[in-house]
Amino acid sequence: MYFHGKVTAACFSPTGGTRAYVEAVAGAMSSAPEAWDLTRPETRRQPRSFGAEEVLVLGVPVYYGRVPEVGDLLAGLTGTRTPAVLLAVYGNRAIDDALLELADLCDARGFRVAAAGEFIAPHTFSEHIGAGRPSGADLEAARALGRGAADKLARPDWSSPALPGKRPYRSFQRAPFYPEGDDRCVGCGACVRTCPVEAIAPQTPVRTDPERCLRCLACVRACPTGSRAVRSEAFLATRSRLEGALKEPRQPALYF
Numbered sequence: 001m002y003f004h005g006k007v008t009a010a011c012f013s014p015t016g017g018t019r020a021y022v023e024a025v026a027g028a029m030s031s032a033p034e035a036w037d038l039t040r041p042e043t044r045r046q047p048r049s050f051g052a053e054e055v056l057v058l059g060v061p062v063y064y065g066r067v068p069e070v071g072d073l074l075a076g077l078t079g080t081r082t083p084a085v086l087l088a089v090y091g092n093r094a095i096d097d098a099l100l101e102l103a104d105l106c107d108a109r110g111f112r113v114a115a116a117g118e119f120i121a122p123h124t125f126s127e128h129i130g131a132g133r134p135s136g137a138d139l140e141a142a143r144a145l146g147r148g149a150a151d152k153l154a155r156p157d158w159s160s161p162a163l164p165g166k167r168p169y170r171s172f173q174r175a176p177f178y179p180e181g182d183d184r185c186v187g188c189g190a191c192v193r194t195c196p197v198e199a200i201a202p203q204t205p206v207r208t209d210p211e212r213c214l215r216c217l218a219c220v221r222a223c224p225t226g227s228r229a230v231r232s233e234a235f236l237a238t239r240s241r242l243e244g245a246l247k248e249p250r251q252p253a254l255y256f
């Protein structure tokens, strides 16, 4: 059964793993969800109000067990006690406090969490971790979240689910590495246009502002010449430690 009102599928997804899951959830709730791409700074700056009869499906990747450090992530969104279905998408380690933090952020913007899920995607730092995710079973779990949320919202007396995580949220330090360009840069600007937090100045695309940079590696994937890359021993060490520790595939979890 589809949800009776409008469904908006919003995500922050620098490398596309989160987007695939958000689309599956929203597609199970509506035949025509509206996409709202919070990865783009210009979209985050656009005000968007939601009525009580709509639903927001919102997904973020897990960074350091938390919601990515994007100051204006939800700044443009305002709910009217609007139901929300939340997703935390992670690289096969753990979500820690990310769903709880996302729920708190949504609460502060006028949304009410109706359901949530955690899902696995390839890890940003290694193609070998979470390879092949989402699987068919992963996408079926995402659709089950969408269908279950639509069923729940058809009942007038629904309440928000208990979510994993604790307050105060996990503390973290940003990874000591970040990507930069080398002399193969042809000045095409693809990295500048791709960066979700404007950490690359158009005049100097080989440089990176390390204070803004999320280490999402979207610019590395976008660079057509291989100029942008993380060239650091710390990155290689982190990658091989994660590859050693995260071999066992984790499974999705749904919260209603």
Ligand SMILES: Cc1cc2nc3c(=O)[nH]c(=O)nc-3n(C[C@H](O)[C@H](O)[C@H](O)COP(=O)(O)O)c2cc1C
Binding pocket: 012, 013, 014, 015, 016, 017, 018, 019, 060, 061, 062, 063, 064, 065, 066, 089, 090, 091, 092, 093, 094, 095, 120, 121, 122, 123, 124, 125, 175, 214, 215, 216, 217
């Ligand atoms: C800076 C950073 C920190 C991350 N921290 C975690 C983490 O704590 N747990 C985890 O399982 N995956 C972690 N990941 C992996 C991402 O959650 C995962 O690759 C996610 O699917 C990326 O989402 P996207 O493809 O939508 O951009 C991290 C990735 C980055 C870039």
Ligand code: SF4
Binding pocket: 014, 178, 179, 194, 195, 196, 197, 198, 199, 200, 208, 212, 213, 214, 215, 216, 217, 218, 219, 220
């Ligand atoms: S500069 Fe940093 S934040 Fe911007 S795309 Fe590259 S890794 Fe991501």
Ligand code: SF4
Binding pocket: 181, 182, 184, 185, 186, 187, 188, 189, 190, 191, 192, 205, 206, 222, 223, 224, 225, 226, 227, 228
């Ligand atoms: S995407 Fe690569 S080649 Fe293009 S401007 Fe950025 S660093 Fe240079």
